[in-house]
Amino acid sequence: MDVFQLKLFQRLGERMGWLNARQTVLSQNIANADTPEYTPHDVKPLDFGQHLAGIEPVSPMRTSSMHLAGTKPAQGSFGDAKSRHVYESTPVGNSVVLEEQMMKVTQTQTDYQLMTNLYRKHLDMIRMALGRGV
Amino acid sequence: MNLNDSLKISAAGLKVQGERLRVIAENLANADSVTEAPGGDPYRRKTISFQNTLDREMGIETVEVARIGVDRSDFRLKYEPGHPAADSKGYVKLPNINTLVEMTDMREAQRSYEANLKAIEAARTMLQRTIDLLR
Numbered sequence: 001m002d003v004f005q006l007k008l009f010q011r012l013g014e015r016m017g018w019l020n021a022r023q024t025v026l027s028q029n030i031a032n033a034d035t036p037e038y039t040p041h042d043v044k045p046l047d048f049g050q051h052l053a054g055i056e057p058v059s060p061m062r063t064s065s066m067h068l069a070g071t072k073p074a075q076g077s078f079g080d081a082k083s084r085h086v087y088e089s090t091p092v093g094n095s096v097v098l099e100e101q102m103m104k105v106t107q108t109q110t111d112y113q114l115m116t117n118l119y120r121k122h123l124d125m126i127r128m129a130l131g132r133g134v
Numbered sequence: 135m136n137l138n139d140s141l142k143i144s145a146a147g148l149k150v151q152g153e154r155l156r157v158i159a160e161n162l163a164n165a166d167s168v169t170e171a172p173g174g175d176p177y178r179r180k181t182i183s184f185q186n187t188l189d190r191e192m193g194i195e196t197v198e199v200a201r202i203g204v205d206r207s208d209f210r211l212k213y214e215p216g217h218p219a220a221d222s223k224g225y226v227k228l229p230n231i232n233t234l235v236e237m238t239d240m241r242e243a244q245r246s247y248e249a250n251l252k253a254i255e256a257a258r259t260m261l262q263r264t265i266d267l268l269r
Contacts (some may be wrong), residue, residue, distance in 0.1 A: 016264075020136055023260060027140035027253045031147025031197045033246050034154075035184040043136070069190035098249045105256045117261045123267075 007099065012119050019112045021078045021097045024109065029101050036092035041080045050109065139194045140257045146196035147250035150184050153199050154243045157182045158236050165231045175220035177229040179205035205230055 003009050022043040029040040060070070089095035157180050167177040184201035207230045216225035 020260070023137060023253075023257055024140040024143065026145040027147075027250075027257065028195055030246075030249050030253045031143050031150075032184070032186050033147075034151075034242075035197055035250060038186055039206050061216055064253045070193065071188065071190070088188075098245065102249065102252060105253055109256045109259060113263060119267055 001127070008122060011121070012115050012122075015046065016112065016115050016119075017034055018043065018078050019108050019115065021080070022108050023105070023112075025080050026101055026105050029096050030098065030105075032094075033096045033098055033101075034094065038094050038096060040086065040096045042083050042104070043078050043080045046078070082114045137257045137261050139192060141254060142189075142192065143194060143196050144250045144254045144257065146198065147253075148247060150197050150199055151243050151247040151250065154182050155240065155247075157202060158240045158243065161231050162233065162236050164229060165233060167229060168217075168219045168226060172219060174219060174227070176209060176227050177231075179207075179229060179231050181205050186193075206210075221257060 004013065025041050025043050032038045062069070083095075085104045086095035087100060161179055164177040169176050172259055179228070181203045183200045186195055187198045188194075189196050209230050210228040211225045212228055213224055214220055214226045217226045220226050
């Protein structure tokens, strides 16, 4: 039996993918903490209804090594957007607040831990049902 | 988008902050470098600025050094007629470096470096947790 056929595991995997994407975006913000005119980005919140309906953002992909690389960054399957409400911005127009970003990183990390723990617990439950004990 | 990308972005962040620290060290080391020619210009303070750039291979946005420029502000003047670099009025031009400014800049670079390190640590922990699922 493929565990991933269970909806629960699919949802967990999706959420983990979203958290991965968010971590990437947050790293980008932190790396650009001193870049002039940089506005921090964040991933769009995971829309449960949209995922139930099976709607995902479509983005072009390189399917052959002969294709030219794009001039825009890959959007991923979650899409990120510039943060509209920023705490403050420096005279050169940078509005990354490291504290805010660090809070988000910690939050992402905790959520990710939650997801992996849930994943493991449910796997253990299935194993128990199979009669092999935990 | 995956955790390796975020590691790569943070590494780019570390690299530019390291470069920034190098420029600050250069400025500090040359805080008293004057010219030998009478009335000549001493060392000019260097500045660094960053820019957001697209890594076309990976399809991710990283950061890189945009330009290492020079500070065009006025030099400090010191009255020292016996100095070999003194001009006809007896003034020596000293570099336009304020040690306090450089130290503040250094602290800021240090904080940004730390933040990037923390981001790497977070991504690494997440990767480790995923691998631990296999156990």
